[in-house]
């Protein structure tokens with residue numbers, strides 16, 4: 001299957017029907033697959049379902065999958081032309097068809113003049129990663145220069161990053177993670193996303209305007225939340241007598257004209273091919289570079305790049321993003337599981353579920369394929385979770401004994417960076433214990449003490465939470481999301497579903513401010529508006 005746009009959708013590929021009958025035969029009925037039995041019968045299960053990738057090891061062995069399903073799923077990926085689709089993305093073809101754009105985030109972490117090894121196909125895919133367009137190089141250079149200048153500027157004590165969605169979550173999560181690892185230095189960094197003024201007001205309250213730099217990050221420079229917050233920040237800055245707006249406001253945007261009209265003195269640009277939720281590698285990552293410096297940012301890119309090369313070059317059977325996406329599809333479309341839980345066992349990664357929610361649900365939460373045809377099968381499950389061990393005292397009750405089977409993804413980091421004895425082993429032991437308890441279950445002496453077991457989980461293991469490992473982890477998730485969307489026949493790079501609500505908000509805000517009836521509104525919305533106006 002060489003032509004990416006003629007690829008069959010998963011339900012049209014021959015392996016789909018084979019998977020359906022295999023599922024019926026091996027995963028339903030009294031003799032249905034059981035994890036405990038699978039380990040008893042297959043001494044090589046851990047090795048067979050363990051995958052190595054740069055900075056990562058993944059244990060998939062505690063999942064509701066057998067070797068036949070794994071083989072058929074890999075065949076499915078091959079039949080669906082995932083490799084051709086991947087290569088088209090890496091070559092910069094216009095695979096975002098509804099917006100007629102290429103998908104360029106991988107270019108933003110590429111590095112020129114590197115030797116390329118591997119099979120011919122892998123070489124050609126990796127070659128596309130290695131060629132860095134000159135404008136990307138120039139823009140990256142400008143971003144890193146600015147970051148270093150801000151870090152060295154004794155007059156700047158605080159940096160406020162204003163953006164939302166992909167223009168907030170990536171930088172926020174990376175800075176949070178690397179702060180926990182002790183990699184962050186330089187001015188204090190603050191993030192403001194919500195249009196709820198409580199967030200901005202709380203951030204501004206302790207700041208000195210003259211010592212504050214604002215970054216306004218918006219690909220479109222048209223997002224309501226960001227523009228509202230940026231305008232309020234500018235008004236506050238002027239009212240406080242902070243100095244020249246142009247010197248204290250930097251924009252990061254693909255819409256340079258709008259950024260200049262706002263009054264930002266400097267604008268770091270990037271191309272339209274960088275999707276918001278894939279944009280932390282581009283100048284949107286400016287706060288990351290301010291937090292960890294040029295060398296740290298380059299390490300983050302290097303980690304992501306190592307995973308890109310794995311994705312481009314590893315055979316599908318050993319290709320971690322591909323195998324994780326296939327498992328996601330297996331759970332969603334064959335087991336019928338409607339959600340997946342992500343439990344990072346590291347305080348620094350507590351923001352990961354929020355980042356993943358946008359990445360996975362905005363990319364693949366769709367009902368029609370890239371050709372406009374209804375799917376006829378389920379797409380993105382709900383992604384949710386929180387850091388362990390906190391989650392154990394919240395929703396793990398449901399994971400162990402609730403009525404729904406929910407696959408859990410434990411993200412573990414081998415080395416800690418806090419230096420407090422007696423914590424990290426406990427934390428890691430708890431994660432492994434939860435995964436083991438979910439699988440093994442327990443025959444209870446009373447009904448309420450019964451644990452059914454046979455509940456699935458994956459462990460992703462990182463050696464440390466360095467910029468390099470984190471880059472690899474986030475790149476892994478991006479590619480996994482792309483592969484799953486590719487199998488489902490989706491365009492994972494648009495998000496038309498967010499538009500309708502934005503349109504309604506304009507009309508409702510106008511009615512709220514004008515104290516009108518909102519006669520064109522439905523009775524419920526109009527009734528709530530009336531309530532809101534009551535003293």
Ligand SMILES: O=P(O)(O)OC[C@H]1O[C@](O)(CO)[C@@H](O)[C@@H]1O
Nearest residue numbers: 164165166167218219220223276
């Ligand atoms: O960077 P922008 O253009 O302000 O967009 C912010 C976010 O809004 C969305 O368009 C929709 O929520 C996201 O895809 C995007 O990351």
